Amino acid sequence: MHRVLCARRLSRLLALLVASVTVTGALGQHVVVSSEGPLHSIGAAIRQAQPGDSILVLKGVYNEPTILVDKAVTIIGKDFPVLDGKGENQIMTVVADSVTIQGLEFRNVGVTFVEDRAALKIDGAAFCRVEDNRIIDAYFGIYLARTSFCRLSGNTIQGSGLTETRSGNGIHLWYSKEIEIVSNEIRGHRDGIYFEFVEDSAVIDNISESNLRYGLHFMFSDRCTYHSNVFRANDAGVAVMYSENVEMVGNRFEHNWGSAVFGLLLKDITDSIIDDNVFVKNTIGIYAEGANRNVFEHNDFIENGWAVKIMANAQDNWFTHNNFIDNTFDVATNSRHHSSRFSKNHWDAYQGYDLDRDGYGDIPFHPVRLFSLIVERTETSILLLRSLFIQVLDAVEHTLPSLTPDTLADEMPVMVRL
Amino acid sequence: MNLRAVAKVIKYEWRDIFRSRWTLLYALFFLVTTEALFRFTGSGAKALLGLSSIVLVIIPLVSIVFGTIYLYNARPFTELLLAQPVNRAILFYGLFAGLTLPLSGSFLIGAGIPIVLRGGLVDTHMTAALLMTGSGVLLTFIFVALAFFIALRFEDRLRGLSVSVLLWIFFSVVYDGLVLVIVSVFANYPLEKPMLALMILNPIDLARVLLLLNLEASALMGYTGAVFEQFFGSLGGVITAIAGLVVWVTVPLIASVWKFKRKDF
Amino acid sequence: MIEIVGLVKSFGQLNVLDKIDLQIKRKRVTAVVGPNASGKTTLIKCILGLTRQQAGTIIFDGKPLDGAWDYRRHIGYMPQIARFPDHLKAREILMLLKELRDQPGAKGERLCEAFQLDSELDKPLGTLSGGTRQKINAILAFLFDPDVLFLDEPTAGLDPVAGSLLKDWIMRERDDGKTIVLTSHIMSEIEELADDLAFLVNGRVSIAGSAVDIKNSTGEDKLERAIAQIIVGTKD
Numbered sequence: 001m002h003r004v005l006c007a008r009r010l011s012r013l014l015a016l017l018v019a020s021v022t023v024t025g026a027l028g029q030h031v032v033v034s035s036e037g038p039l040h041s042i043g044a045a046i047r048q049a050q051p052g053d054s055i056l057v058l059k060g061v062y063n064e065p066t067i068l069v070d071k072a073v074t075i076i077g078k079d080f081p082v083l084d085g086k087g088e089n090q091i092m093t094v095v096a097d098s099v100t101i102q103g104l105e106f107r108n109v110g111v112t113f114v115e116d117r118a119a120l121k122i123d124g125a126a127f128c129r130v131e132d133n134r135i136i137d138a139y140f141g142i143y144l145a146r147t148s149f150c151r152l153s154g155n156t157i158q159g160s161g162l163t164e165t166r167s168g169n170g171i172h173l174w175y176s177k178e179i180e181i182v183s184n185e186i187r188g189h190r191d192g193i194y195f196e197f198v199e200d201s202a203v204i205d206n207i208s209e210s211n212l213r214y215g216l217h218f219m220f221s222d223r224c225t226y227h228s229n230v231f232r233a234n235d236a237g238v239a240v241m242y243s244e245n246v247e248m249v250g251n252r253f254e255h256n257w258g259s260a261v262f263g264l265l266l267k268d269i270t271d272s273i274i275d276d277n278v279f280v281k282n283t284i285g286i287y288a289e290g291a292n293r294n295v296f297e298h299n300d301f302i303e304n305g306w307a308v309k310i311m312a313n314a315q316d317n318w319f320t321h322n323n324f325i326d327n328t329f330d331v332a333t334n335s336r337h338h339s340s341r342f343s344k345n346h347w348d349a350y351q352g353y354d355l356d357r358d359g360y361g362d363i364p365f366h367p368v369r370l371f372s373l374i375v376e377r378t379e380t381s382i383l384l385l386r387s388l389f390i391q392v393l394d395a396v397e398h399t400l401p402s403l404t405p406d407t408l409a410d411e412m413p414v415m416v417r418l
Numbered sequence: 419m420n421l422r423a424v425a426k427v428i429k430y431e432w433r434d435i436f437r438s439r440w441t442l443l444y445a446l447f448f449l450v451t452t453e454a455l456f457r458f459t460g461s462g463a464k465a466l467l468g469l470s471s472i473v474l475v476i477i478p479l480v481s482i483v484f485g486t487i488y489l490y491n492a493r494p495f496t497e498l499l500l501a502q503p504v505n506r507a508i509l510f511y512g513l514f515a516g517l518t519l520p521l522s523g524s525f526l527i528g529a530g531i532p533i534v535l536r537g538g539l540v541d542t543h544m545t546a547a548l549l550m551t552g553s554g555v556l557l558t559f560i561f562v563a564l565a566f567f568i569a570l571r572f573e574d575r576l577r578g579l580s581v582s583v584l585l586w587i588f589f590s591v592v593y594d595g596l597v598l599v600i601v602s603v604f605a606n607y608p609l610e611k612p613m614l615a616l617m618i619l620n621p622i623d624l625a626r627v628l629l630l631l632n633l634e635a636s637a638l639m640g641y642t643g644a645v646f647e648q649f650f651g652s653l654g655g656v657i658t659a660i661a662g663l664v665v666w667v668t669v670p671l672i673a674s675v676w677k678f679k680r681k682d683f
Numbered sequence: 684m685i686e687i688v689g690l691v692k693s694f695g696q697l698n699v700l701d702k703i704d705l706q707i708k709r710k711r712v713t714a715v716v717g718p719n720a721s722g723k724t725t726l727i728k729c730i731l732g733l734t735r736q737q738a739g740t741i742i743f744d745g746k747p748l749d750g751a752w753d754y755r756r757h758i759g760y761m762p763q764i765a766r767f768p769d770h771l772k773a774r775e776i777l778m779l780l781k782e783l784r785d786q787p788g789a790k791g792e793r794l795c796e797a798f799q800l801d802s803e804l805d806k807p808l809g810t811l812s813g814g815t816r817q818k819i820n821a822i823l824a825f826l827f828d829p830d831v832l833f834l835d836e837p838t839a840g841l842d843p844v845a846g847s848l849l850k851d852w853i854m855r856e857r858d859d860g861k862t863i864v865l866t867s868h869i870m871s872e873i874e875e876l877a878d879d880l881a882f883l884v885n886g887r888v889s890i891a892g893s894a895v896d897i898k899n900s901t902g903e904d905k906l907e908r909a910i911a912q913i914i915v916g917t918k919d
Contacts, residue, residue: 303463305634326461326464377602377605378601378602378605378609380601380609380610380613380646381597381598383617383627384594384597384623385630385634386467386626386630386634387594387623388474388475388590388591389590389591389592389594389595389598390594426779426782426783427779427783430771430779433771433775491768492768493766494767494768495767495768497762497766498766498767498776500732500733501731501733501760502755502780502783502784503754503755503756503784504752504755504783505752506752679750680735681735682694682728682735683733
């Protein structure tokens with residue numbers, strides 16, 4: 001898997017190299033735009049420019065109709081010049097390849113329900129770089145359609161945080177591939193990062209928090225990787241669906257609270273790797289539905305309501321070397337029958353012993369409590385949590401299992417935290 | 419007889435109570451348990467969670483059993499004082515305070531020392547720690563009041579004591595079993611509001627829900643009904659629960675005073 | 684001093700007091716006499732407010748009692764069986780009552796001396812013998828030199844020496860102008876102490892009046908015989 005990733009990285013790097021060579025290779029000129037100067041419109045500067053030119057935008061406020069970038073230019077803001085959409089139009093549309101946008105502040109893009117209006121839309125382009133910009137109060141932030149080989153990095157995107165229907169997504173990708181999204185911060189949008197029909201892309205080191213729906217939301221996006229991101233306190237957590245060969249490594253899913261809120265919702269995700277992530281204080285750490293042949297390893301599940309909820313239609317998943325600590329329920333399921341396997345995880349609720357001192361408990365651990373089954377059937381009974389009656393019931397079921405899935409057991413529970 | 423006189427009665431009651439040393443044992447029990455929980459769980463939240471489970475079981479049991487025995491044992495003392503110029507209601511409150519204050523005091527000292535020593539009152543678990551100790555005190559008051567009512571209702575000690583233990587079993591185990599049956603039978607109906615009402619009608623459940631709100635809200639928030647989200651997501655839920663507990667102290671207490679005033683000694 | 688009108692008290696089905704009318708006169712010893720379970724103790728407890736009647740009025744010193752409690756300032760009560768908190772010492776109980784009533788209680792101390800109880804005062808009450816507890820019981824009644832004394836079977840459980848000592852004490856109190864109500868079923872004792880008599884049978888007052896009048900009206904010189912004669916007479 002890693003070798004595949006490296007190969008892909010290499011190809012992407014090459015592509016970017018080619019792009020930058022194209023830009024610098026043209027030996028373009030420098031154009032300066034300033035609000036007081038003779039050239040005070042970015043749009044006008046682009047119309048004058050030749051492919052390969054650089055446009056330096058000085059500090060100031062620029063109110064212009066939608067700026068069309070149809071040439072391979074580099075637009076660099078000095079001290080964050082403000083491009084104000086005045087709550088109405090889209091601010092910038094890129095349709096040419098090899099465009100770089102850097103150091104600009106986009107403001108006030110109005111809500112509309114007829115089009116996906118964005119602060120910066122890149123449509124049908126390749127080899128673009130969008131770096132270190134600020135986007136404030138935009139309907140959509142950065143919107144990529146039919147785009148490939150682009151890098152979005154270091155951008156700060158702060159949505160208006162009104163309501164779910166009145167906001168767009170922070171970073172929105174549609175029918176794109178080979179995109180790198182690195183070290184951006186997204187807050188107050190509908191979905192922080194949204195992928196639909198995206199392939200071979202990477203999401204690394206981003207922070208997506210306090211968004212109105214999902215911190216990360218992708219569908220039909222195969223072979224994408226998500227590394228070292230933080231998804232925190234999003235209204236509905238993170239939801240990923242209908243994708244294959246996804247790699248989610250080293251991410252943090254934190255403080256995603258509420259009913260139908262998930263640290264990570266996996267719906268019809270197959271052949272993917274969920275490795276080395278941390279799930280802290282989520283109502284539900286991982287919710288897996290129709291997810292098959294996925295590997296969950298080296299994850300920490302700490303202080304969640306449910307660490308893992310795995311439905312019977314999720315098959316052949318493999319949980320190993322995970323830590324389950326201080327969760328109300330470690331594993332919940334809706335059936336006695338299923339085919340996911342748990343092995344060599346650490347469970348703080350394990351009360352067995354290790355007489356042969358091999359580091360593994362001598363009796364299997366059954367992580368599904370009877371009470372979690374009861375709650376699964378009638379949700380209101382959650383109010384009986386920690387009642388003496390329920391504790392007695394759980395103890396009886398533990399001694400003589402009759403309702404909880406006896407196949408769902410960790411045969412080799414690890415005694416100490418991994 | 420004024421408040422000063424009540425204080426005198428309490429003073430003599432206490433001399434009696436402290437001489438028998440069980441208050442000390444009670445405080446020691448909580449001291450050892452709390453300390454052990456902090457030591458073995460390693461985390462403050464987990465220790466508080468464990469402690470609250472113990473509080474919800476032990477405090478009602480000890481309060482109702484001791485309360486019943488205490489009032490039967492206080493019978494001679496009561497008769498002695500009732501022949502004196504003493505107002506019955508005030509004597510009753512004296513007897514009530516005479517037991518509830520040492521009981522809740524022992525609990526507060528026993529559980530409180532480890533909590534305070536570990537900075538439980540300044541760190542993030544402060545609310546939870548305060549609510550836990552507060553619920554413990556309120557449960558003491560509730561179950562002593564219930565015990566007094568039982569002891570006044572049944573002249574026969576053995577019968578009174580049996581009723582007390584049965585009432586404890588009812589509130590801590592049977593009641594929740596019945597709730598579970600109701601919930602399963604009516605699973606197809608919207609049950610949020612009846613469920614909340616059912617929780618309010620049992621003081622142990624009420625205290626438990628109050629503590630869960632602060633220690634394990636993540637699980638409670640997993641419920642998809644809007645009623646729970648509203649109740650648990652707001653300060654209103656906590657205030658309602660505390661108010662409910664206060665009502666639970668008041669009602670049996672007033673009923674007991676009423677009975678005490680009319681009782682033949 | 685105390686006027687009882689139409690007093691009714693029943694425990695469940697059992698009518699213990701069935702419309703009692705009785706006057707207890709000031710500065711005299713009134714003996715409430717009757718067979719076991721005739722309602723003597725209940726009558727006293729009603730006056731003390733320990734037991735609440737279903738109907739009827741008790742007027743104490745001109746004021747009807749209805750849940751009042753302050754009048755007990757003037758009352759000393761010696762219950763039939765002394766029951767004390769076992770862990771407390773007699774001295775602590777004396778102290779408590781003194782603090783509670785804010786009265787000096789010198790009288791009781793003199794009785795203590797008379798009973799030679801000093802060594803027993805610092806032992807837990809639970810460890811004391813029945814007789815000693817009964818002595819302390821008596822002391823508590825006399826402690827604050829009250830105007831009215833209710834003594835329920837005062838000599839029961841006392842040894843003859845202490846019993847006669849107590850009887851002397853009662854006589855002295857009567858001579859001091861105290862109103863005393865006592866119950867007893869020992870006729871000789873009543874003969875010795877009582878000025879007035881109330882004979883209870885089945886919760887009713889069957890005979891009431893001064894001992895002298897009762898004896899005169901029957902021509903008997905023993906109270907016991909006089910009463911017997913009246914009862915036989917009423918039966919006819």
